[in-house]
Amino acid sequence: MPKLEKLTDEARAFALASLPDWSAVADPDGIHRTFRFADFTEAFAFMTRVALHAERADHHPEWSNVYNRVTITLTTHDAGGLSERDIALARLIDGIVA
Amino acid sequence: MPKLEKLTDEARAFALASLPDWSAVADPDGIHRTFRFADFTEAFAFMTRVALHAERADHHPEWSNVYNRVTITLTTHDAGGLSERDIALARLIDGIVA
Secondary structure, eight states, X not given: OOOOSXXXXXXXXXXXXXXXXXXXXXXXXXXXXXXXXXSHHHHHHHHHHHHHHHHHHTOOOEEEEETTXXXXXXXXXXXXXOBXXXXXXXXXXXXXXX | OOOOSBOOHHHHHHHHHTOTTOEEETTTTEEEXXXXXXXXXXXXXXXXXXXXXXXXXXXXXXXXXXXXXXXXXXXXXXXXXXXHHHHHHHHHHHHHHO
């Protein structure tokens, strides 16, 4: 399982460079991406896939949904910021929508 | 199907009196409730039930989830505020958690 420590600045920059669709956010310290789908059923189907993966990884998104739009923030509370678990979940989410 | 018009002040007060767990919110004009569950799986199971009902009613919540917590705002954009559809969905959601 990916480590729970907060990423170093170097590791963070390296990871973010490989996740061009995600933006850094400050509060909570993490990364953020918004997804748009054709309608609510597509948005919720996506959320369901993310939910199953998140539960298996025991690492969960902070997210919101308004009709066809899903906004996800990934942060690791126990690490006080962005950790490898967030990066792993971001990659997995990108894989779902790829 | 419940009407799409914004509720009158009188109808709104009457409806809110029957939904004691919901609070009025101003922006967007609607109602709001936060739910807490044992864990993420229970929270997402609840969201899935709400999603299916919402899709059937063709009226969808604005909602967010952080682990075991789900926050729901109901408003009717096409009516410019709280409508009977929101009240109907709120009752349905209350029924799910009752």
